[in-house]
Amino acid sequence: MLAGAVRPAQASVRVGDDALARSSAAAVQGLVVATSAAWDPEADTIYTFVTLDVSRSWGLDGQPARVVVKQLGGLVGGTAFVVGGQARFAVGEEVLVFLDVRPRDRTLSVAGLEQGKWVLTGAADPAAAAMREMRGTDRTVAVARDYRSTAALDVLAALAGSRVSASGAVLEPMAPAADLAASAAFTTLSSTPARWHEGDTGGSVYVDTQAGGHPQFAGGGLAQLANAAVKWSAVGSLRLANGVARTARCFSNVENDGRLSVSYGDPCGEIADGSSTLAIGGAYFSSSQQRTINGVSFWKITKGMVITDNPASKWSGFTTGCYEDVLVHEIGHAIGFGHSTSTAAIMYPSISSSCFSRAVSMPLGADDLAGMAALYPGAGVPPVTPPGTPTGLSANVVGSTVSIAWNAPATGGAATGYQLLAGTAPGVANIGVVPLTAPGIVVPGVPNGLYYVRVVATNAAGASAPTLDLPISVGQTPPGAPRSLAGQAAPGGNVYISWLPPSSGPAPTSYVVLAGYAPGANTFQIPVPGTVLAGGGVPSAVYYVRVVAMNGAVAGTPSNEITLVVP
């Protein structure tokens, strides 16, 4: 352990029990009399509310007879939200829990997730009087546990709420429990197994980052984030791909877009600053899309989230290796894993102190790999990248028949199809989106008018960026360019602009004045019936102005450009 370095706790890493107790706001001993899960509309997030009839408490004002502990995550209907390593409660349990105060709404939560919850067993052996589950849901072997005597637990509880310095009582290291070392096995995030299904068909799960990344690591720690995603993608069928930069995302289930996001600085106000918790990772999953893998039915993960806490002191002294370990671990939760009992596994709930001498994360352990083989078996289908943008978009109009052609993209993955988007203005598809299997289409009987089309290429991984808009004029001849554009401006924003009609082409039906703050700009497009535009209240600026003549919806070429200084 390095001096000055916080040992990441709970979802990622654990501190010693005495350090966790000291950093807790309170401790409570009591009987679990009720549990219920519900959406908190304030945060649009599922919480589980655990009601305790209190027999003893430390650090709480007024010795309350009953408290409600509000735990992040739970199951409501066909939607589950689970964070890795969360403590679970059952009615009838006698527990002693260390508690934090949630910054967002001042409610209580268990400190250090499962590390902060002890069950009082009533065992005759004093050394086994308090028992703690050390791991997430296990679907293969008996849950590992560790134990303390009630006397030792009382010493810990007395530290809660005191925020005393490290000169306080220090407990002897806990004796390893016999069954803790007996068998190591990966676990799933929840007793309801869940996974991402995207990789089964060659798709990717995108890992988005809050813009800017983590402020305490070079480059926002984005290199560590990319490495962490690669760690899991390099084995099995799951493909984690770099996503986009976005605003911070909390645990809310809105924006349920099938992506995994990483946010920094506890934007949800979920993690107590004084706690030892560094980060939380979890996922929403749904019963509506189930898939059987290796004989196990998995719900589909619909959204993954990793949140790191904000106090700078929690991260000071961290190497990039330690940070990357945390990210790999938390992403592990967000792809469906609970904690492992194998100390060599990245999903073990304590960070390895070896990270302080590493620049990158530890490799996945054998137990992590066993987990990947169970949830994401095989190498998956080869990854597919979206195609690049098609090139050479052109159109030929003969009468009312329009032939549109383009070239297959020269970059990206192979295109398996195209979409032609057509509209009555640039960038819109209000006429339609036409799926096509080959580049090119001939459309007979097109009504007279001016149309704008663009094309995207598609394959299993998604769509390319669109081509630029191609204007297509059917049955209409564009007018010539207006002549002799001139203008004047006076105080009060009064402007007077005039021009002469084109000397060639069909007679214009109207004009459009184009104006902007730079040469060639058309920020402002002002329809004008005649050859004069006059008015007041124009904001002071230097404007570049042109005018085009219209024949119906067809625009001609622009006039000369003038500079108009509006005082």
Ligand SMILES: [Zn+2]
């Ligand atoms: Zn964890």
